[in-house]
Amino acid sequence: xxxxLQPLAKVDGEPYTQLPHDLYIPPDALEVFLETFxxxxxxxxxxxxxxxxxxxxxxxxxxxxxxMDYLALMQELRLELAAEYLLMAAWLAEIKSRLLLPxxxxxxxxxxxxxxxxxxxxxxxxxxxxxxxxxxxxxxxEREIFVASAEPPHRESTRPPPPVGLVDLxxxxxxxxxxxELFDRHPIRRETLSVRERMSQVLERxxxxxxxxxxxxxxPEEGRLGIVVTFLAIxxxxxxxMLELVQSEPFAPIYxxxxx
Amino acid sequence: xxxxxxILEAVLLAAGEPLSLERLLGxxxxxxxxxxxxxxxxxxxxxxxxxxxxxxxxEVASGFRLGVPSAFSSWVSRLxxxxxxNYSRALLxxxxxxxxxxxxxxxxxxxxxxxxxxxxxxxxxxxxxxIKIVGHREVPGRPALYATTRVFLDYFNLKSLSELPxxxxxxxxxxxxxxxxxxxxxxxxxxxxxxxxxxx
Amino acid sequence: xxxxxxILEAVLLAAGEPLSLERLLGxxxxxxxxxxxxxxxxxxxxxxxxxxxxxxxxEVASGFRLGVPSAFSSWVSRLxxxxxxNYSRALLxxxxxxxxxxxxxxxxxxxxxxxxxxxxxxxxxxxxxxIKIVGHREVPGRPALYATTRVFLDYFNLKSLSELPxxxxxxxxxxxxxxxxxxxxxxxxxxxxxxxxxxx
Numbered sequence: 001x002x003x004x005l006q007p008l009a010k011v012d013g014e015p016y017t018q019l020p021h022d023l024y025i026p027p028d029a030l031e032v033f034l035e036t037f038x039x040x041x042x043x044x045x046x047x048x049x050x051x052x053x054x055x056x057x058x059x060x061x062x063x064x065x066x067x068m069d070y071l072a073l074m075q076e077l078r079l080e081l082a083a084e085y086l087l088m089a090a091w092l093a094e095i096k097s098r099l100l101l102p103x104x105x106x107x108x109x110x111x112x113x114x115x116x117x118x119x120x121x122x123x124x125x126x127x128x129x130x131x132x133x134x135x136x137x138x139x140x141x142e143r144e145i146f147v148a149s150a151e152p153p154h155r156e157s158t159r160p161p162p163p164v165g166l167v168d169l170x171x172x173x174x175x176x177x178x179x180x181e182l183f184d185r186h187p188i189r190r191e192t193l194s195v196r197e198r199m200s201q202v203l204e205r206x207x208x209x210x211x212x213x214x215x216x217x218x219x220p221e222e223g224r225l226g227i228v229v230t231f232l233a234i235x236x237x238x239x240x241x242m243l244e245l246v247q248s249e250p251f252a253p254i255y256x257x258x259x260x
Numbered sequence: 261x262x263x264x265x266x267i268l269e270a271v272l273l274a275a276g277e278p279l280s281l282e283r284l285l286g287x288x289x290x291x292x293x294x295x296x297x298x299x300x301x302x303x304x305x306x307x308x309x310x311x312x313x314x315x316x317x318x319e320v321a322s323g324f325r326l327g328v329p330s331a332f333s334s335w336v337s338r339l340x341x342x343x344x345x346n347y348s349r350a351l352l353x354x355x356x357x358x359x360x361x362x363x364x365x366x367x368x369x370x371x372x373x374x375x376x377x378x379x380x381x382x383x384x385x386x387x388x389x390x391i392k393i394v395g396h397r398e399v400p401g402r403p404a405l406y407a408t409t410r411v412f413l414d415y416f417n418l419k420s421l422s423e424l425p426x427x428x429x430x431x432x433x434x435x436x437x438x439x440x441x442x443x444x445x446x447x448x449x450x451x452x453x454x455x456x457x458x459x460x
Numbered sequence: 461x462x463x464x465x466x467i468l469e470a471v472l473l474a475a476g477e478p479l480s481l482e483r484l485l486g487x488x489x490x491x492x493x494x495x496x497x498x499x500x501x502x503x504x505x506x507x508x509x510x511x512x513x514x515x516x517x518x519e520v521a522s523g524f525r526l527g528v529p530s531a532f533s534s535w536v537s538r539l540x541x542x543x544x545x546n547y548s549r550a551l552l553x554x555x556x557x558x559x560x561x562x563x564x565x566x567x568x569x570x571x572x573x574x575x576x577x578x579x580x581x582x583x584x585x586x587x588x589x590x591i592k593i594v595g596h597r598e599v600p601g602r603p604a605l606y607a608t609t610r611v612f613l614d615y616f617n618l619k620s621l622s623e624l625p626x627x628x629x630x631x632x633x634x635x636x637x638x639x640x641x642x643x644x645x646x647x648x649x650x651x652x653x654x655x656x657x658x659x660x
Contacts, residue, residue, distance in 0.1 A: 038550055039575030084575050124572055127628055131560055132552035134625035138616045144530035146274035148515040149476030150315045151327035155337045161388055162347045166416050170425050173356035180372045270514030270532035275539055287538040314470030332470035338487040
């Protein structure tokens with residue numbers, strides 16, 4: 001793959017499209033070039049490609065030397081050398097030294113080739129360099145393809161009626177009723193009937209010996225409120241164990257008497 | 261090389277704004293630049309091509325422009341339709357009271373809600389065809405009695421009013437309102453609901 | 461009423477952006493709403509109508525869009541001075557990693573590229589609405605996980621990520637064996653798998 005770096009620079013007015021094979025390039029021309037590397041992996045890939053080498057078969061010693069030369073050059077040019085470049089230099093040196101070590105004993109032969117990790121990373125990075133190029137080559141909006149549009153006609157202002165859910169309806173009613181309750185309560189009036197008072201009245205009417213029909217305790221002329229209060233009074237008396245309630249069978253009349 | 265009118269079509273579609281004759285000429289490299297007359301003729305051809313289609317070529321002050329004919333405005337407008345605003349609480353409460361308590365007069369609705377019901381709300385509900393007047397209460401003033409319509413049932417996917425979700429009673433059934441009061445004493449149906457209330 | 465495909469043509473041209481089937485259906489009042497199948501058929505007809513014309517119907521990630529085919533780009537691009545943005549290698553590599561390896565953290569991008577990713581690039585990609593944060597990796601620091609968006613696909617005329625150009629395989633699947641060297645006799649298959657995808 002050709003790096004999209006060309007033309008590299010102009011040296012004495014001469015455009016350089018190819019790096020000279022030896023490393024010596026006039027420093028000011030190189031500066032532009034070196035700054036365009038995307039990092040140590042990019043630089044290494046460049047060095048490998050420049051010599052038409054197979055990534056799988058990089059001569060570590062030679063590549064390391066070239067890398068170091070470039071680094072030295074970059075330092076000479078006082079380029080801001082990112083830590084990543086120096087880290088890579090250290091790594092290359094380490095690989096080189098491990099390759100120089102005596103042949104491993106059979107037992108240790110499971111050990112990876114020291115270059116394996118470097119090669120893996122170079123290959124992985126190369127794949128994404130290619131992917132980036134492929135992506136860039138895709139037709140894209142505003143470059144090869146354009147959205148086709150035509151002036152929209154004058155708009156009619158349409159506004160759809162709001163949607164309503166059944167639950168909304170139910171909630172609205174609940175709220176209205178709850179408020180109605182507040183409204184009705186607000187007129188302050190003396191409570192005409194208190195449950196306590198009615199409890200006493202009920203007890204008065206009941207006998208400890210004789211049963212009284214449940215229905216007799218209610219006075220229709222008192223209205224709903226009266227009936228409710230009487231009912232509550234009876235419940236309260238039952239709860240307090242002051243009444244006894246009898247019903248012979250389901251739906252049969254209910255009778256009450258006072259507990260002795 | 262594509263036909264002249266086709267290139268012009270592509271350029272006008274991509275531009276999305278009116279293009280003067282000069283700008284149209286400018287998209288051709290000098291060697292291939294057509295005569296103004298040829299350009300005009302091609303544009304006229306294009307205009308004819310668009311008969312019966314969803315676009316038209318219009319000449320405006322600043323040049324030529326492709327547009328969507330106004331005949332399509334109802335469909336196009338719906339593309340950007342504003343999201344429906346929500347109904348006010350007042351409207352929903354009114355509708356709910358009519359649904360659950362029909363037939364009901366406006367005065368009765370007001371009695372429960374504690375505030376007057378605006379004419380706008382009643383109008384909106386009638387325009388949406390959700391409520392209608394079904395009669396008049398025989399009291400002084402003969403107020404209209406409102407009820408919900410079939411459209412209302414259809415909208416809420418109900419076969420009949422009996423499918424409305426049951427309303428659990430407020431704490432004190434005594435206080436629900438005039439209309440309710442009247443019913444409770446007569447019908448047992450609504451008081452059944454009342455007894456479900458756990459608070460009593 | 462105009463033919464269905466003509467209405468769609470008008471709507472798509474007026475929209476100037478991809479429209480999903482749902483949005484297309486939405487431009488018809490309920491009573492006149494076509495079936496999805498009829499809509500699809502009309503769209504297919506439209507696409508055929510455009511053969512040899514200056515526009516084409518494309519299905520991208522967010523729906524259907526009318527576009528000017530790339531065959532016309534030389535004329536169209538002369539409309540504007542240098543409008544096409546060129547992106548740096550660093551940006552494209554970062555975008556490629558996010559596209560092919562999503563969801564991916566910034567650290568993982570940096571691990572492949574061997575250099576740190578500038579904040580400017582991430583910001584540009586996010587501002588263009590091409591990438592977004594889709595979550596966080598549950599490791600110390602909870603780094604953000606990036607993924608591409610529909611806008612990214614739309615921009616590159618793609619319907620889904622599967623339409624991205626295939627990622628080239630590493631040149632030699634057995635690379636770590638380094639048989640070439642014959643220095644080491646083992647074939648360590650385990651490390652081969654590592655090269656496939658660090659995210660799996």
